Amino acid sequence: MENPFTGVVVRATGSWYDVLHDGTTxxxxxxxxxxxxxxxxxxxxxxxxxxxxxxxxxxDHTITDIAPRRNYVIRRASNLSRESHIIAANLDQALLLVTxxxxxxxxxxxxxxxxxxxxxxxxxxxxxxxxxxxxxEALRSFRAVYEGIGYRVEEVSAATGQGVETxxxxxxxxxxxxxxxxxxxxxxxxxxxxxxxxxxxxxxxxSHRKGRHTTTFSTMYPLxxxxxxxxxxxxxxxxxLEIDAAELWHYFPxxxxxxxxxxxxxxxxxxxxxxxxxxxxxxxEIALSRYESYLKILDEDEKYRK
Ligand SMILES: Nc1nc2c(ncn2[C@@H]2O[C@H](COP(=O)(O)OP(=O)(O)O)[C@@H](O)[C@H]2O)c(=O)[nH]1
Ligand SMILES: [Mg+2]
Ligand SMILES: [Zn+2]
Numbered sequence: 195m196e197n198p199f200t201g202v203v204v205r206a207t208g209s210w211y212d213v214l215h216d217g218t219t220x221x222x223x224x225x226x227x228x229x230x231x232x233x234x235x236x237x238x239x240x241x242x243x244x245x246x247x248x249x250x251x252x253x254d255h256t257i258t259d260i261a262p263r264r265n266y267v268i269r270r271a272s273n274l275s276r277e278s279h280i281i282a283a284n285l286d287q288a289l290l291l292v293t294x295x296x297x298x299x300x301x302x303x304x305x306x307x308x309x310x311x312x313x314x315x316x317x318x319x320x321x322x323x324x325x326x327x328x329x330x331e332a333l334r335s336f337r338a339v340y341e342g343i344g345y346r347v348e349e350v351s352a353a354t355g356q357g358v359e360t361x362x363x364x365x366x367x368x369x370x371x372x373x374x375x376x377x378x379x380x381x382x383x384x385x386x387x388x389x390x391x392x393x394x395x396x397x398x399x400x401s402h403r404k405g406r407h408t409t410t411f412s413t414m415y416p417l418x419x420x421x422x423x424x425x426x427x428x429x430x431x432x433x434x435l436e437i438d439a440a441e442l443w444h445y446f447p448x449x450x451x452x453x454x455x456x457x458x459x460x461x462x463x464x465x466x467x468x469x470x471x472x473x474x475x476x477x478x479e480i481a482l483s484r485y486e487s488y489l490k491i492l493d494e495d496e497k498y499r500k
Contacts, residue, residue, distance in 0.1 A: 195215075195216075195249070197248060197249045198246050198247055198248045198249075198258065199215050199216075199246070199247055199249070200215065200244065200245065200246050200247070201213035201214050201215035201216075201220070201244075201245060201247065202214050202242065202243070202244055202245075202414070203239055203240065203241050203242065203243040203245055203257075203414075204219060204241060204413065204414040204415075204416075204422075205241065205411060205412075205413045205414070206237060206239055206240050206241050206243075206411060206412075207411050208237065208411075209223075210222065210223060211223070211224065211239055211245075211257060213245060213247055213255070213257070214414075214416065215247075220247070220255050221255065222245075222247050222255040222256060222257050223254070223255070223256050223257070224238065224239055224256065224257045225256055225257065225258055236277045236278070236279050237279055237280055238260075239257055239260060240266065240280040240281070240282060240283050240412075241281070241282045241283070241411075241412045241413065241414050241424055242263075242266075242282045242283040242284040242285065242369060242414060242424065243260050243261070243263065243283050243284070244260070244261040244284065245257045245258075245259065245260050245261070246258050246259040246260075246261075263283040263284055264283070264284045264285075265283065265284065265285055265314050265315055265316055266280045266281075266282065266283040266284075266285070266314060267280070267281045267282055267285065267288070267310055267311070267314055267316060267371060268280050268281065268310070268314070269281060269310075281371070281412050281424075281426050282371050282412055282414075282424045282426070284369060285316050285369055285370070285371050285424070286317070286368035286369045286370060287316065287317045287318065287319065287364070287368055287369075287370050287371070288307075288311050288316050288317070288318045288319075288370065288371040288372075288373060289318070289319050289320075289321055289361070289364065289365075289370055289371070289372050289373070290304065290307050290308070290318055290319070290320050290321065290373050290374055291321045291323040291350075291372070291373065291374030291378040291379060291380055291383070292304055292320055292321065292322055292323060292336070292374060292378065293322070293323050293324050293327070293328070293374075293375075293377075293378045293379070294322070294328050294329070294332045294333065294336060295327065295328060295329065295332070296324060296327050296377075297375060297376075297377050297378065299374070299375050299378065301483045301484075301486070301487055302486075302487045302490055302491070303375065304320070304487075305446075305483075305484060305487035305488075305491070306487070306491060307373060308345070308445075309437070309442070309445040309446065309491065312444075312445035312446075312447070313437050313445050316371070318345065319345075319346045319347075319348060319364060320340055320345055320346065320347045320348070321347075321348050321349075321350045321357070321361065321374075321383075322336060322337075322347060322348070322349045322350065323350055323351070323374065323378045323379040323383065324351055324352075324353070324378070324379050325349040325350060325351040325354070325356050325357070326351040326353045326354045326356070327351075327353075328349075333349060339481040339483065339484065342448070342481075343446075343447050343448045343484075344447055344448075348360050348361070350379075350383060352379055352382040352383050352385075352386045355386075358383070358386050358387065361383065361387060362387050362419070365387065365417060365419070365421050365423060366417075366419050366420055366421055367419075367420045367421045368421045369414070369421065369422050369424070370421065370422070370423050370424065371423075371424045371426065372384070372423045372424060372425055372426070373426055376427070380425065381425075384415070384423055384425075387417070387419075388417050388418050388419065390418060391415055391417070391418075411427075412424055412425060412426040412427070413425055439462075439492060440460065440462065442488065442491060442492055443462075443463055443471070443488065446484060446488055448474075448479075448480050448481075448484065449463065449471050449480065449488065452470045452471050452473075452474045452479070452480065453470060453471050454470070455470030455473075456468060456469050456470045456471065457469070462492075463488070464489070464492070471485070
């Protein structure tokens, strides 16, 4: 094998990194100085990173360089933390699986994820999952809100096969971040597309890690048909700590459209007179649930910003 070699990080645990090179996964460590470089993120090497690695005389592999990231998705390291954690880099798109019942996905979760995708310029498609279990009227009103904003929404069901071909085509040849609450059907959907693929929970049960409570890591799974999906187990929400409070509304496309009409150029769309956004919420042009998500994110994230 060539030395140095290049590859893509398919799993990053913090202590070791799996790098896919030419169809083979090689376990690598990182060099100390890579840990220190740049960014506030707690993890220097992330799933999706294109890396250069060297193999030493003992046959041990070390990541020595990371190519600049085209994009990435980030979250707060934990609920009460100012540190950020990059979930994955170099994404072509994100698919957000949403179920309106069994289990019900909170609107705020959906909207936070969409804001993250807007902010980091990752195209996103919303999949209304387990469509066979949903109430048609609830599906219709969800679509009305999100398609009205400009998002693509598809109904899928691994049980009936609805939308599975559409998802197969969406995944082909692309690197896709798959997201959604636990239980919305991510693993089942991927198995319907690539039966050989077994997306597990991503939990690490190495003995030296016992006692740590959050031992879940995102993992990239190459697809037989080309492309790869990144599963992010255990992620309950996306923090937005790199987004300025004054800018948050820029990542709500419908607020971007109406906010131009506000009396004050620096309107926060909360209390100001002559606010075109508040007026649009009143008239029903902007969905109340979206505006509520905006207010919650503003309020919650205020305390974590620098
Ligand atoms: N009725 C129905 N059940 C589904 C569908 N997709 C998944 N499930 C079930 O929902 C549960 C959670 O699915 P899973 O794929 O593990 O969700 P994940 O946590 O997002 O990976 C399992 O019991 C699945 O059998 C679907 O399209 N329709
Ligand atoms: Mg799963
Ligand atoms: Zn305003």
